[in-house]
Amino acid sequence: MTITGIAAIGAGLAAIGAGLGIGKIGGSAMEAMARQPEMHGKIQTSALILAAFVEAVALFGVVVALLQG
C-alpha cells in the first residue's frame, strides 16, 4: 500500500471521529432544544461552536493526509 493510500485511510478515520463527535453534539443539542425550546438560540450557538472545535481536530487529520497525498 502506498503512502497515499494510508493517508486516505487516515483521513477516513479522522472523518469517523469527527462524525461521531458532531453527531453526539447535534443529538444532545436537539434534545436540549426539545426540552427547553426557549433556550433555542443559545443552544444552537454553543452547538455550532462545539461542532467547529470537534471538526477542527478532524481537519487537522485531513490536512496531515493532504500533506502526504
Place this chain on the structure above:
Amino acid sequence: MTFSTFRNTLFLVLSLSFSFAVFAGEASENPKKEKFDAKEMIMHHVKDAHEFHIIDINGKPVSISLPIILWTDNGLVTFMSSAFHHDDSGHHIVEKNGMKFVKYHENIYQLTDGAHAIEFDADHHPINAKKPWNFSITRNVFMMWVSAIVLILLFVTAARSYNKSEGNVPKGIAGFVEPLVVFVRDEIARPMIGEHKYKKYMPYLLTIFFFIWINNIFGLIPILNGANLSGNIAFTMVLALFTFIITTVSGNANYWKHIFWMPGVPVAMKLFLMPIELIGIFTKPISLMIRLFANITAGHIIILALMSLIFIFETVLIAPVSVAFSLFITVIEIVVTAIQAYIFTILSALYFGMATEEEHH
C-alpha cells in the same frame, strides 16, 4: 422588503449555481482524446491561477489575462499572463529583461542561463531554475479585489443612506445590510466579548465576517470559475494571523496568568497545563485557518468530483444524477458559506473575549 431582497439574492445565487453545471458540461465537451484526469481538473479549479480562465470553445481557451509581477535578482519584472499562451507545462519560455521564465503547474520559474526547458529531480525540485518572488495579480487576488470593491460599494452606500433618511431609518440597501450588522453585534460580539469591550473589536469582526462570506459566495459562482479564495490557505492564514495578533496584543494579565500559571489547580497540574495552554495559543488560529480552508475547498472538490463522474463514466446518462447531487451540495454549500463566516467570526470573538476577560473569582 428585507426578506424579498434576501430571497432574490438567494435565487440569483441558485440560478448561477445551476448555470455552473451547464458551463462545466460545455467546458469539457471538446473532443480531446486524452484521458480525463479528475484530480488534475479539480486541483486546477481549486488552486490559484495566473489567468482568469473562463471557458474552452472548440478546444481554444477563452480567458482574461492577468498581470504577472515578479521580483527577481535583477529587479522588478512585469508582463501579462497571456505571454505564456495558456502553457502550464513549462515549455513556453517568456524572455523579459534578458531573463527566461516558464510557468509550470501555476508556479513561475526563472530558468538559469543556457537552459531551454525546466527539469526536475526526483523530489520535484527544479534543477535548472529558481522561483522568483511572485507578486502576480492572480485569479484569487483579482477576485479578492472585486469582492473588496463590492463590499465597499455595498456598505458605503448603505452607510450613506442613513444620512439621507430622517431619524436614522434604514432605507433601501441599508435595510438589507443592517440586520446582518446588528446580528454580528448582538449575536457574536456582545455575548462573546462582553458588553463593555466589544466596541473596539466591532470593525474587525464585521470586516472578516463579510469578507469571508462574500468570498465564500463568489467561490460558488461558476462564471467566475470558482475563484477559490476563501478555500486558499494563504488567504485563511492571513485572516487567522490577524486574529492571532489581535488576541495576543489585547491579552491582559488575567489571560496570560491562565496560560502560564493556571489559578486554582495544584502546582503539578499548573506545570502540566502550561505547555498545553502554550500550544493552545497557536492551535487556535491554526484551527481557524484550516477549518475555513478545508471546509470551502472540500465543498468545491465535492461539487467538481460529482461533475467529473460524467467524464469518468464517459456517458451522459449519469449527468442527471451528478447535476442533481451537485445542485444539492451547492445548496448546502450556500448555507456553509454563511456558517463558516459565522464560525470564523464567532471564534475570533471568543478568543478576543478570552483575552480580555477580567478576573472574577
Place this chain on the structure above:
Amino acid sequence: MDLVTPGFGLVFWTIITFLCLLFILRKFAWKPILGAVEDRENGIKSALASAENARKEMENLKADNERILNEARAEREAMLKDAREIKNKMISDAKDQAQEQANKMIEQAQAAIESEKKSAMLELKKQVAEISIDIAEKVVREELSNKDKQLKLVESMLSDAKLN
C-alpha cells in the same frame, strides 16, 4: 502538498487588501452604520424612558389631584362638622340663656307675687282688724245699751275666765 502551502504573493496581497478594506470600511461604513443603529436605539430608549417618565408624572399628578381632592373633602367635612357644632352650641346656649331668663322672670314674678301677697295680707289683716273693731264697737254699743245684757256678758266672761 501544494494545496496546503500558502503562496507568498497571495499572502502579501491579502494582507494589503484586508488592511485597506478594514480601514475603509471602518471609516466609511461601520462607524456610520453602527452609529446610526446606536443613535436609533438610544433614541428609542430615551423615548421609552420619557414616556415612562410622563406616565409617572401623570400618575403623580393624578395622585396629587386625588390628594388635593381628599384634602378638600376632609376640609369640607371638618367645616361642616364645625358649623354643626357651632349651631348646636348656639342652640344650646340660646336655650340655656332662655331658660335662665325664664327662670329669672319666674323668680321675679314669684317674688313679686309673694310681696304682693304679703302686702295684701297685711292690708287684709288691717281691714279685718278695722272691720272687727267696727263690728266690736257696734256690738258693744248695742250690748251696752241694755243693762241686762251687759251684766250677762260680764258674767259669762267672768265664768269663762275663772280659775285661769
